[in-house]
Amino acid sequence: MGRLAIKAENVSKKYQIRQGLGGLQTSFKAILNAPFNWLMRQNGRYTHFHPSETIWALRNISFDVEHGESIGIIGRNGAGKSTLLKIISRITRPSKGKITLYQRVNSLLEIGTGFNPDLSGRENIYLNGSFLGMKLSEIKQKFDEIVTFSEIEKFIDTPVKYYSSGMYMRLAFSIAVHLTPEILILDEVLAVGDAGFQRKSQEKMGELLSSGATIILVSHNNNTIRNLCERTIWLDNGAIKMDGTSDIVVDQYSKFIREEN
Amino acid sequence: MVKNHSAIPSKDGVLVLRPTKGWANLNLRDLWQYRELIYFLTWRDIVVRYKQTILGAAWAIINPVVNMIVLEVVFGRLANMGSEGLPGPIFRYAAVMPWGLFSKALATSGRSMLSNRSMITKVYFPRLIIPIASVLGGVVDFLISFLVLLGMMFYWHVAPTVNLLALPLIIVLALTTALGVGLWLSALNVLYRDIGYILPVLTQLLLFVSPVGYSTSTVGGKWQILYSLNPMVGVIEGFRWAVLGITPGTVIPLWNLLAISVGVSLVILISGLFFFRRMERTFADMV
Numbered sequence: 001m002g003r004l005a006i007k008a009e010n011v012s013k014k015y016q017i018r019q020g021l022g023g024l025q026t027s028f029k030a031i032l033n034a035p036f037n038w039l040m041r042q043n044g045r046y047t048h049f050h051p052s053e054t055i056w057a058l059r060n061i062s063f064d065v066e067h068g069e070s071i072g073i074i075g076r077n078g079a080g081k082s083t084l085l086k087i088i089s090r091i092t093r094p095s096k097g098k099i100t101l102y103q104r105v106n107s108l109l110e111i112g113t114g115f116n117p118d119l120s121g122r123e124n125i126y127l128n129g130s131f132l133g134m135k136l137s138e139i140k141q142k143f144d145e146i147v148t149f150s151e152i153e154k155f156i157d158t159p160v161k162y163y164s165s166g167m168y169m170r171l172a173f174s175i176a177v178h179l180t181p182e183i184l185i186l187d188e189v190l191a192v193g194d195a196g197f198q199r200k201s202q203e204k205m206g207e208l209l210s211s212g213a214t215i216i217l218v219s220h221n222n223n224t225i226r227n228l229c230e231r232t233i234w235l236d237n238g239a240i241k242m243d244g245t246s247d248i249v250v251d252q253y254s255k256f257i258r259e260e261n
Numbered sequence: 262m263v264k265n266h267s268a269i270p271s272k273d274g275v276l277v278l279r280p281t282k283g284w285a286n287l288n289l290r291d292l293w294q295y296r297e298l299i300y301f302l303t304w305r306d307i308v309v310r311y312k313q314t315i316l317g318a319a320w321a322i323i324n325p326v327v328n329m330i331v332l333e334v335v336f337g338r339l340a341n342m343g344s345e346g347l348p349g350p351i352f353r354y355a356a357v358m359p360w361g362l363f364s365k366a367l368a369t370s371g372r373s374m375l376s377n378r379s380m381i382t383k384v385y386f387p388r389l390i391i392p393i394a395s396v397l398g399g400v401v402d403f404l405i406s407f408l409v410l411l412g413m414m415f416y417w418h419v420a421p422t423v424n425l426l427a428l429p430l431i432i433v434l435a436l437t438t439a440l441g442v443g444l445w446l447s448a449l450n451v452l453y454r455d456i457g458y459i460l461p462v463l464t465q466l467l468l469f470v471s472p473v474g475y476s477t478s479t480v481g482g483k484w485q486i487l488y489s490l491n492p493m494v495g496v497i498e499g500f501r502w503a504v505l506g507i508t509p510g511t512v513i514p515l516w517n518l519l520a521i522s523v524g525v526s527l528v529i530l531i532s533g534l535f536f537f538r539r540m541e542r543t544f545a546d547m548v
Contacts, residue, residue: 015546090278090385092545098279105385113383116305118312123305130301131384159312 003102005183005214006065006088010097013058013083013238057083059238060097065183067103070215072229072246074222074253079235081218085109085185088216103214106133107185112172117161121152121171124160128175142178149200150174170197177204183214202227222250281542287534292387299390299397306369306398321402322409325361329354336474345476345507351413352501356473358410359431359500362403363439363493364464369395370443371460374451378548388541389534392447396440403432410504422506431499434519438492438526444533448540451548472497477518478510485513486521492529495522 058080065071073081086092087099089107114131115124125146129139147153150171152163160168173189205228209215219225225232225246232249234242242249292299311317329350336342337349344352370392374381377391414421450456471493472479480488488494495518498509508515 086382086545087278090276091382093281093542094278095280098277101276101278102274104274107384110379110383114380116309118309119305123308127301127305130298131380131386133386136297 002069003067004064005067005069005101005103006063006216007100007102008061008063008088008097009099011058011061011084011087011094011099012056012096013080013087013092014095015055015057017053017055056238058087058094061235061238061240062097063233063240063243065214065216068209068212068214069231070209070217070229072225072232072250073216073218073235074220074225074232074250075235075241076257080238081235082109082187084235085187085216085218088183089185101183103182104133105183105185106179106181107187108132108176108189109185109187111169111176111189115160115168115172118159120159121147121156121163124171125175128172132176132179134179138180146171146174146178149177149204151197166194173197173201177201177208181208181213183216184208186215186217186219188218188220222254225250284535284539287538288387292389295386295390298386299394302390302394303397306395307401310398310402318402318405321405325354325357325406326409328357328361332357332474340475342475342479345478345501345509347419347505347507348417351410351417351419351505352476352507353474354410354413355501355505356471356497358403358406359435359496360468360471360473360493361406362399362432362435363496364468365399365402366396366436366439367442367446367464368460369398370439371446371450371456373443374447374544374548375457381548382545388544389444389537392440392443392537396436396443399439400432400436414504419505421504424503424506428500428503431496431503434492434499434523434526435496437530438496438522441526441529441531441533444537445529448533448537451540451544467491467493472509476509480511482512485511485518489513489518489521490525492522492526495519495526 061080061084073084075081083092085107086109087094088101089105089109091107091109112124112128114128116127119127125143126136126139130136134142147156150167150173152167152171155163155167160171163171176189202224205215209228215228217225217229229246231244232242232246233240234249234253242252311320314320316323332353333349337344337353373391373395374388380386381388381391413419446456446460468474470488470491477485477488477494477498498515499519499522501507501509502515509518511518
């Protein structure tokens with residue numbers, strides 16, 4: 001057994017889908033809307049109004065991640081993959097259960113977080129880097145490397161709103177892969193740029209892994225999962241359906257999806 | 262005892278994430294660790310503000326000057342309200358400056374959680390950084406607008422006094438007040454978008470119950486205590502005292518006005534901090 005990096009114990013997440021705002025607001029709104037509702041009813045177009053609906057995005061999820069492991073997370077849309085990543089990334093809290101993080105987490109739920117269209121590429125490298133938790137000294141030190149990797153040297157002082165979407169993505173991704181994370185959380189962000197850039201990115205991820213980083217990756221691309229992750233967790237309807245070696249889990253998942261269609 | 266020490270790293274860097282209940286710890290240590298982000302966000306707000314404008318940073322001067330002229334015409338010429346023996350324009354400009362700092366800080370911090378939504382839902386950082394940076398972003402404009410005041414002091418021969426040394430404290434008081442109100446508004450705005458509509462009305466109302474166009478001494482004696490519960494009263498009269506060396510002819514001494522302002526502004530700030538932290542856990546799910 002290696003050192004633990006993440007321990008999740010019975011994690012559940014509940015979302016309230018709000019129609020109104022509840023409490024005082026609802027009653028106030030009800031008074032205002034009453035005449036309109038009455039009119040609607042007269043026209044037979046009245047639809048029933050649910051004040052709020054509860055959705056369990058995650059139900060009793062438990063797993064351990066060891067230091068240096070790379071884990072893929074797969075599942076259909078709405079299975080709870082992004083919610084799980086958001087909890088591990090500290091963006092939102094679990095409704096039940098707990099997660100223990102033994103290392104520093106950097107997450108990339110979206111590349112280019114905090115990019116400002118009016119700022120130049122150079123300025124955005126600093127801004128985005130600091131959002132991702134890099135220190136100023138660290139960004140300065142890696143600056144040239146980031147620019148070279150992104151292949152946009154000529155446009156580094158141009159506002160990013162004039163970039164093509166490919167250039168924008170490459171710059172954003174380049175900052176991300178130059179993080180030195182202990183735990184890296186990735187949400188479907190590897191499919192960026194042309195085939196050449198994608199290969200380069202995957203190589204960079206491989207490098208990160210061999211340097212001992214722990215990686216959790218959400219992807220709909222089975223090959224990416226197979227190439228980068230030894231282990232895969234399959235989420236379905238908020239619960240863990242399968243947790244094991246990537247090849248086996250991905251095969252089962254593909255079969256499941258085929259049968260379903 | 263509130264069982265709520267989640268998400269505060271222990272000494273060995275282990276972090277436990279669990280549901281939160283009750284009042285949250287302020288966790289100012291986390292804020293300190295992210296101090297570079299405060300700097301970067303403030304810097305972004307400043308750099309982006311006048312991008313693609315023709316006049317650029319000159320707006321930081323044009324705005325307060327126009328405001329001063331309007332106030333001078335309405336309060337000075339039409340309503341014939343006094344200006345404590347000083348020329349009306351300089352008397353009013355010295356109030357427009359801290360007022361501008363406050364009202365801009367209120368407007369930007371009130372909207373700040375919404376305008377930074379994409380970051381709040383995609384990356385972790387102490388959310389308090391957002392309203393803090395949006396308040397700090399106004400300081401540069403404020404400093405630029407100082408140039409006009411210096412010009413006016415030169416023109417009307419108003420010599421600075423030693424009071425000027427207290428100016429930084431007055432500025433801190435203005436920022437504290439703005440941050441306190443901004444924290445309440447930004448957190449409420451996540452839940453109730455009504456705040457976006459209340460904000461301009463509130464700012465306009467506050468302008469008339471603050472001594473921007475007139476002096477606090479205009480307010481009737483028995484009302485002065487009630488009046489000074491508005492922390493901007495202390496900020497503005499304090500600012501005039503610091504730069505122009507004048508004390509309003511109020512029944513209550515200026516020091517008491519200032520003390521009330523400091524008290525009220527601290528109450529708003531501290532309650533705002535706790536309220537913000539309390540609401541923070543819902544931001545990513547609600548914004």
